[in-house]
Amino acid sequence: MALLLALETTTTNCSVALWKDEKLIDLIEDRTPGYSHAELLHTFIQKIIEDNGFSLKSLDAVAISKGPGSYTGLRIGVSAAKGLCYALDVPLIAIDTLEALAMQYNKETHGEVDKVISCLDARRMEIYAGFYSVNSKSDTGLTTIKPVEALIIESNSFQDEKRQRLLFLGEATSKLSEKIESKDNFTFVEAQPSAKEVGILAMRKYKISDVEDVAYFEPFYLKDFKLG
Structure with missing residues (x-):
């Protein structure tokens, strides 16, 4: 236990x-x-x-x-x-x-989607984004599509996926919703x-004993720290 x-x-x-x-x-x-x-x-x-x-x-x-x-x-x-x-x-x-954040996706609450993109604010017009496909056969219900990225958000961001049902889930959704122009199939949900x-x-x-070496473990910052 x-x-x-x-x-x-x-x-x-x-x-x-x-x-x-x-x-x-x-x-x-x-x-x-x-x-x-x-x-x-x-x-x-x-x-x-x-x-x-x-x-x-x-x-x-x-x-x-x-x-x-x-x-x-x-x-x-x-x-x-x-x-x-x-x-x-x-x-x-x-x-x-971002994987943990994506797990807040709930089909009954958020509806049917093709992908969940979890996103956190990374200052200015950048976000940290995790990409997950909905997979009922996965233990978590999600499958990682690609590694976490730091992205600069532009008006045409995610337009190559505009025919898919995307759920943007996180604290950077307001920034995304305001900036992205074509977003008919996109849903934006604020979450932490x-x-x-x-x-x-x-x-x-x-x-499965998947644990860290306490002495050497460091946070995953993704970007270097900058003042200002």
Whole structure:
């Protein structure tokens, strides 16, 4: 019976989930604007553990949303996860942020689509984008089409796919909707990554011992950090 703590800090959503095997036990999130992770993350971790009758020593693994996303958010989340893994001597599991975000796709809520494009803001007219086809035979219901990319959004972006039903899911959807001119088959849904989906993917990795080297693990920034 595995007890797993999942952390998501790549956007302004400070999110902590507690999973026991295939069951989500609890989820604590704060989605207020601005990055309050430094103040809230460790408080949320302690609260979710204690409120559910466990101690930190009960944990079997810690999962972290590895990016891409906010540089500050990633550093805070990864530092917390690595610190717990060192202190408790438990494995670290890293989950692709955009894959976890794409898992918020729900056929009943969002309708039939051909592809899910999860997207996070990457400053100015850029986004971080993950590309997934809907596949009922996949464990997650999605299949990765190509690696995560940092894209500059233009008026003709995604026009080679305009005949397909695309769901854009993430915090960069307003930027996309305003910029893209031809979008009749496109649906734009605002969303933020959550530790809930991070935990789903992490439990699958835990079962096959797909874990990270805590000493050498670094966030997936995708782009170099620049001031301004």
